[in-house]
Amino acid sequence: xxxxxxxxxxxxxxxxxxxxxxxxxxxxxxxxxxxxxxxxxxxxxxxxxxxxxxxxxxxxxxxxxxxxxxxxxxxxxxxxxxxxxxxxxxxxxxxxxxxxxxxxxxxxxxxxxxxxxxxxxxxxxxxxxxxxxxxxxxxxxxxxxxxxxxxxxxxxxxxxxxxxxxxxxxxxxxxxxxxxxxxxxxxxxxxxxxxxxxxxxxxxxxxxxxxxxxxxxxxxxxxxxxxxxxxxxxxxxxxxxxxxxxxxxxxxxxxxxxxxxxxxxxxxxxxxxxxxxxxxxxxxxxxxxxxxxxxxxxxxxxxxxxxxxxxxxxxxxxxxxxxxxxxxxxxxxxxxxxxxxxxxxxxxxxxxxxxxxxxxxxxxxxxxxxxxxxxxxxxxxxxxxxxxxxxxxxxxxxxxxxxxxxxxxxxxxxxxxxxxxxxxxxxxxxxxxxxxxxxxxxxxxxxxxxxxxxxxxxxxxxxxxxxxxxxxxxxxxxxxxxxxx
Amino acid sequence: xxxxxxxxxxxxxxxxxxxxxxxxxxxxxxxxxxxxxxxxxxxxxxxxxxxxxxxxxxxxxxxxxxxxxxxxxxxxxxxxxxxxxxxxxxxxxxxxxxxxxxxxxxxxxxxxxxxxxxxxxxxxxxxxxxxxxxxxxxxxxxxxxxxxxxxxxxxxxxxxxxxxxxxxxxxxxxxxxxxxxxxxxxxxxxxxxxxxxxxxxxxxxxxxxxxxxxxxxxxxxxxxxxxxxxxxxxxxxxxxxxxxxxxxxxxxxxxxxxxxxxxxxxxxxxxxxxxxxxxxxxxxxxxxxxxxxxxxxxxxxxxxxxxxxxxxxxxxxxxxxxxxxxxxxxxxxxxxxxxxxxxxxxxxxxxxxxxxxxxxxxxxxxxxxxxxxxxxxxxxxxxxxxxxxxxxxxxxxxxxxxxxxxxxxxxxxxxxxxxxxxxxxxxxxxxxxxxxxxxxxxxxxxxxxxxxxxxxxxxxxxxxxxxxxxxxxxxxx
Numbered sequence: 012x013x014x015x016x017x018x019x020x021x022x023x024x025x026x027x028x029x030x031x032x033x034x035x036x037x038x039x040x041x042x043x044x045x046x047x048x049x050x051x052x053x054x055x056x057x058x059x060x061x062x063x064x065x066x067x068x069x070x071x072x073x074x075x076x077x078x079x080x081x082x083x084x085x086x087x088x089x090x091x092x093x094x095x096x097x098x099x100x101x102x103x104x105x106x107x108x109x110x111x112x113x114x115x116x117x118x119x120x121x122x123x124x125x126x127x128x129x130x131x132x133x134x135x136x137x138x139x140x141x142x143x144x145x146x147x148x149x150x151x152x153x154x155x156x157x158x159x160x161x162x163x164x165x166x167x168x169x170x171x172x173x174x175x176x177x178x179x180x181x182x183x184x185x186x187x188x189x190x191x192x193x194x195x196x197x198x199x200x201x202x203x204x205x206x207x208x209x210x211x212x213x214x215x216x217x218x219x220x221x222x223x224x225x226x227x228x229x230x231x232x233x234x235x236x237x238x239x240x241x242x243x244x245x246x247x248x249x250x251x252x253x254x255x256x257x258x259x260x261x262x263x264x265x266x267x268x269x270x271x272x273x274x275x276x277x278x279x280x281x282x283x284x285x286x287x288x289x290x291x292x293x294x295x296x297x298x299x300x301x302x303x304x305x306x307x308x309x310x311x312x313x314x315x316x317x318x319x320x321x322x323x324x325x326x327x328x329x330x331x332x333x334x335x336x337x338x339x340x341x342x343x344x345x346x347x348x349x350x351x352x353x354x355x356x357x358x359x360x361x362x363x364x365x366x367x368x369x370x371x372x373x374x375x376x377x378x379x380x381x382x383x384x385x386x387x388x389x390x391x392x393x394x395x396x397x398x399x400x401x402x403x404x405x406x407x408x409x410x411x412x413x414x415x416x417x418x419x420x421x422x423x424x425x426x427x428x429x430x431x432x433x434x435x436x437x438x439x440x441x442x443x444x445x446x447x448x449x450x451x452x453x454x455x456x457x458x459x460x461x462x463x464x465x466x467x468x469x470x471x472x473x474x475x476x477x478x479x480x481x482x483x484x485x486x487x488x489x490x491x492x493x494x495x496x
Numbered sequence: 497x498x499x500x501x502x503x504x505x506x507x508x509x510x511x512x513x514x515x516x517x518x519x520x521x522x523x524x525x526x527x528x529x530x531x532x533x534x535x536x537x538x539x540x541x542x543x544x545x546x547x548x549x550x551x552x553x554x555x556x557x558x559x560x561x562x563x564x565x566x567x568x569x570x571x572x573x574x575x576x577x578x579x580x581x582x583x584x585x586x587x588x589x590x591x592x593x594x595x596x597x598x599x600x601x602x603x604x605x606x607x608x609x610x611x612x613x614x615x616x617x618x619x620x621x622x623x624x625x626x627x628x629x630x631x632x633x634x635x636x637x638x639x640x641x642x643x644x645x646x647x648x649x650x651x652x653x654x655x656x657x658x659x660x661x662x663x664x665x666x667x668x669x670x671x672x673x674x675x676x677x678x679x680x681x682x683x684x685x686x687x688x689x690x691x692x693x694x695x696x697x698x699x700x701x702x703x704x705x706x707x708x709x710x711x712x713x714x715x716x717x718x719x720x721x722x723x724x725x726x727x728x729x730x731x732x733x734x735x736x737x738x739x740x741x742x743x744x745x746x747x748x749x750x751x752x753x754x755x756x757x758x759x760x761x762x763x764x765x766x767x768x769x770x771x772x773x774x775x776x777x778x779x780x781x782x783x784x785x786x787x788x789x790x791x792x793x794x795x796x797x798x799x800x801x802x803x804x805x806x807x808x809x810x811x812x813x814x815x816x817x818x819x820x821x822x823x824x825x826x827x828x829x830x831x832x833x834x835x836x837x838x839x840x841x842x843x844x845x846x847x848x849x850x851x852x853x854x855x856x857x858x859x860x861x862x863x864x865x866x867x868x869x870x871x872x873x874x875x876x877x878x879x880x881x882x883x884x885x886x887x888x889x890x891x892x893x894x895x896x897x898x899x900x901x902x903x904x905x906x907x908x909x910x911x912x913x914x915x916x917x918x919x920x921x922x923x924x925x926x927x928x929x930x931x932x933x934x935x936x937x938x939x940x941x942x943x944x945x946x947x948x949x950x951x952x953x954x955x956x957x958x959x960x961x962x963x964x965x966x967x968x969x970x971x972x973x
Binding site: 092098100105108110111112114132209210211212213214216217218244245246247248325327328330332333334336337338339348352372375376377380384441468 | 538543574636679
């Protein structure tokens, strides 16, 4: 069956004429129908559009105009604007929003011949680590439907883990690709800030947001990144820099690779079962000829507090446009302008979004700006410098992606701080703007564990190479939850 | 008590770019509502601003023209507040690191007094849209065509001491931005407007009084009236034992008064912070040098050149260089004629008066610089007199052709034939024995009577200088 194949394998089958895009697309649409009622990983399934795109892809292939992704169906996180299709960002605020334009990522994928199966569920405005803040209800973890899939790209992670889509797009502001990839046992990459255009990706925290691929393997992520990456004149923060062929270096030897293990990532708070799997993965790398070096990232403890000033500050401003005036949710019968604002936003946003807007507005307000926002920016530089120093010594940094495996739905919803700590190892990477990956590294109590690999700026090729080599020696990434085989 | 007025102006000059400051939508004025607002201007989810580099160049030119520092690193900030015509819920502006700062400008008052006004800063920002309150039956319409239009906000030091100085400063900036071709200066369309910060203090006191800000004044006349009114109001308040409140006031031109809009207590906390969607604007010395090379001749330099090269008076040169269009017009006229002073008189006099009277811009004038020059040449070569020229000018204005054809068609050619003039004079003298007698008895004033008679008989065409000479000879017999 097609769903047991990786994206690279499906690409080869399409190329060989063993399957058409229409057949492939239909098989995944069928799986979505069969399984997603329970999983809730999709907000919108674009069946008609998908089949039309699949037909067009088959036609393109027949006329000899096909690339590696032509006819491959994938899902987009519902944070990417898609022309003519509802783009909700997981919020009641945008439940009625049909985007009049498409995000650069969506355009680039379409231009590469990719078929869109639908839009995946997510934490509201990407604010959450469990997918429980979505207006459309929580997504279930395919490995245990009592557990969360992680967040905010929980729908993308779950849809790939359950093989309802061969791959998905995600976004990562503080770990939103890597943490759900870890919790769902898939491979996810957050590229360097500026590598992929943010145009059309609904902003949470502009200086941290970055799109990336979520797939079954590093090889698949490379294929997707080839299509997603690149400068975009519509995004001033995207980098005018050549894009690597990310597939080209997958098979490079990692003999002599210097891997740094930050002691701060293996200290108190790390689940023992997770620690064991990460240790095993490191041992595997050692066996493959890598050199393991103990390092320190001394400002790691500042990452979560800094993040929870910077990200809310930016979001408090980014979300001001949702005011009930031009698009999105508008309250019934506003009595005046202030009432329109207060009720539209009060009724349209969920609790976590409101919490962060309030925290952010406070951090930026007169008299507090220096103490919070400005201070955080300074500390952010210290965190970046930690990494710069480390990369003078090592090629990549490894550690756990998340401190534990997936927790149960409802377990942390009343304790935001405990929820925030589930991103403790991923957040610093966003603050520094570095690329990071999560790679399946086994199981603890039958739930997936992710290994995080952090690279230097624009070293996505190296990250993918390092991950791919591991995946040549292990088969964790090939595991499919039993109920979805 | 004697009071001193302290004024600082914040001038908003709309930059004359084709597209908006952060999007590719057109900035053209007067289109149907919301037809010139793209996804970025509407603040749709996911859109991002990209700075129009033309605005950086324009701001740099302004900085260089006002002896300001052009910052090598400037930063766009977000000013956060909710208003229906502000689509993103924040305005992109520059707070901490503006692109231009610490400059100065020399102004001249009507009485010739000169003074230097400091320019604190000039920063780039986007304009908001418009709220339309009419025609919507208790609701408000929003037109976002103007949203994202680039503005340069020019902030002066509180160096201005009277409404007249404020007007002189505003006019000088108005002229300068047009010279630099960075703003069309159209005040009726709101391309050039200002806010005035006004306070009063007892003469001799160093500390500033509490100021009020008068918003959105869009004519020179209103600036003067609004400030004068506000100064009187503040003095009345203080002399009546009250205190001036720091607040924003609106000038109502119909009632000629300012009234309170909002006080400081209700003021927003704008929660400024650097816009993470935009990189800092970094420019280098080469960029600044290129901008310097792109500067046109500035008004003060041009004025000096007119005085030195054309030999016209400082006063005339000042008027002629007050606007780039007028100076260009004058230079075109002069390039075709030989008497620069005569050209100056005509351009400043009849030509400007006619434009004013009919409320026309130079570009709308029915008489072109070349046409006017053609007429001046006929004065210079004595084909017509200055007096007849007024008639010719009037005909040209009405579209009756150029000077030569008007002169030809109306038979306005000057009579310069001595014998013809003599014949006329002889006849007049013969017909005016009484006047002749009185004149010869010492009533010199009657000389005018004889001149008038000659002009009447010749229908104004007799050359005045010759008439004078011949009359003198004949009358003095």
